[in-house]
Amino acid sequence: MIESIAQQPMLAALIALVGLGIIFGALLGYAAEKFKVEGDPIVEQIDELLPQTQCGQCGFPGCKPYAESIASGDAINKCPPGGQSTINAIASLLDVPAPELDAEHGEEADLKTVAFIREDECIGCTKCIQACPVDAILGAAKLMHTVIADECTGCDLCVEPCPVDCIDMLPIDHGLKQWHWPAPLKTADLIASDRVHQGDEGRAA
């Protein structure tokens, strides 16, 4: 047997290569089973970057489904609550150019808002409770409802179903704690001749 193989080098090479192929194939197959990654990690990473308002403005029922859709090739500029910073972050994650926010899905809000129920007007229909994606509304049938402001993501989904229009979206109070230094003016926005000489007008200018 060995002699006949030795006499036919082609066959010997073939057997050796096929043998190696089988061994490494088995090894890879075992590794694939042993170190299997559950789910799609890129979806998790995109989901991490999305703002989790669960507002559905992108056309998907929540942030996770949109993340799944992005992973399978959807546009990354459909998230108004995240705005440009989220688009930039996803673009750098996926290594694609960052487009502008798609105006079709809404505009980036300047101020974050939370829902507020005018409690005197609430009739206790529970429709807003059912609409809330993060269970931030408390209440029971025929009893007054109220929003837990800390849990509210400001998604607006409760405003539409309210039959008596008693839900307002109020801007979050930006106190001293939330304040931080604004960005300095960009060089392009400012040339020396733009400035009024303040010495002539004093501090009042």
Add this chain to the structure above:
Amino acid sequence: MIKTWVTPGGVHPPENKHQSMTLPIGDLPIPERLLVPLSQHIGAPAVACVKVGEKVLKGQKIADATGPVSVPMHAPTSGSISAIEDRPIAHSSGMLAPCIEITSDGKDTWIDHQGIADFEHSSPQMLIKIIADAGIAGMGGAGFPSAIKLNPGHQRPIDTLIINATECEPYITADDSAIRERAAEIIEGIGILSHILGNPNNILLGIEDNKPEAIAALEPHVADTGISVVSFPTKYPSGGEKQLIYILTGNELASGSLPADAGIVCINIGTTYAIKRAVVNGEPLISRVTTMTGNACGINRNYETLIGTPVSHMLAHSNFNEAACSRLVMGGPMMGFSLTSADVPVVKTTNCILAPSYSEIPDDEPAQPCIRCGMCAEACPASLLPQQLFWYSQAQDHDRLEAHNLFDCIECGACSYVCPSNIPLVQHYRHSKGEILKARDEKVKSDHARERFEFHQQRMEQAERDKEAKRAARREAAEKAKANSATSTGAGSAADIIAAAQARATAKQVNPEQQRAKFERSIAGAEMRVTMAIEKLAEAASNQTDEQTNILNAAVESAKQKLEQAQVRLADHLEKHKELDSEQVK
């Protein structure tokens, strides 16, 4: 001569300290209205404990500390509370914050107060409590509650106490003048700190060599106290906490670590004076030395200023020329911030009000492009790479900013000072720090929202599954019933139901044997009670009390009645069952 170390970087801006040192510390007339902000320190704001219209005395507590990191506030003068509302405060944002307004009655009447003359015999815990109750927060600028600094826990013993008398910023002379005039009290204050910290091995008082008069004033008082006055070459920013610790000890604090981790406590010299007044004189922190300087003011000097004094009041007594003033700055020219209004009050951390003329501090020149000269990197006292931070800050690249240790930037402004392109580098860093903190905050919130959303989703699915299962069960039951009704007739099924009901009713009935046993037991019990009652009656009869005998007679009667009743019930039961038995026989 004690060895000192040299920090990297640093700049030498014009000092401009002599202007305000020509006159001694002066007193201002008491302003008509004082405005005490509830948050003048790092930590939770105090909560007002007085009501509008209430009369208060000088030194009376008007706001309580809330939580562990907080300090109370005290009335700087006597008068009445005229408002508790949001007012503009000394903050770079120019925003409103809750303040207590006191309308002075002009009498300046102190509340009863008493200090401890011999603090050596008081426990450190008690002294720390006095300091906390006196509302003392670091007066160098950050406003960290001093009582917390002095109570670092027992993980690490404190072996070095550093007193920061550096006062490295140009123009400011508040500490310098206080040392010259109050050296004895300051040294006493340091003695109190040393006692609280268990007499650390090294007590170093760091001071720049541009204050020879102050050093001379301290020298006679430090003899035999163990305090070393260490002077070192003037350079901005030597007064930063980490910088000073390095200069005096050669100990470089790791990023994110506190001085206490290295066994060091660093306290501003103005704070030591306040601590002395609190402990020895029993006075809370209601005034401080503040420098009023700048060419737009006719009088440049230091004032003992009541906390809450409006800046406009200080200006009015300093020959202020508004037209000549380029801007009002609280703090020094390097790290201070412009005030949007002169009505804001002086707070516990206000060491200087600067009213410069246009030639002194001109308006910012427009920023030019960065030419990569690298001067900022040479000037940085924290050995950071300001240029790289600037790029990343513009690109909002938060990961790289953090990787380049943006949060180790002490915002001293040395890089902006040396920048030939006038780039406001520090403002970029401050903005980026704020953005990063905001992003962190939002990340926490969004993670929380994701969790809640996923739970909501799961709950909805579970509800849907339950509903589906119920529907299926109902469908199945209906089908079974249909099949049953197909096999048996309608009348038959009705008869079945009646029969089943009867079976249930008989099952409920008690076994007659058991019932009889129960009745017999009750008869036995009644008999026993009767005999006991009779015995008691016999005993009572020997005692010859009519009342008791009557009561016991009645008891015997009732026991006998109950026995009869029980017997009757048993008889009834037996009769009934005889009938039933005979019926069954039939």
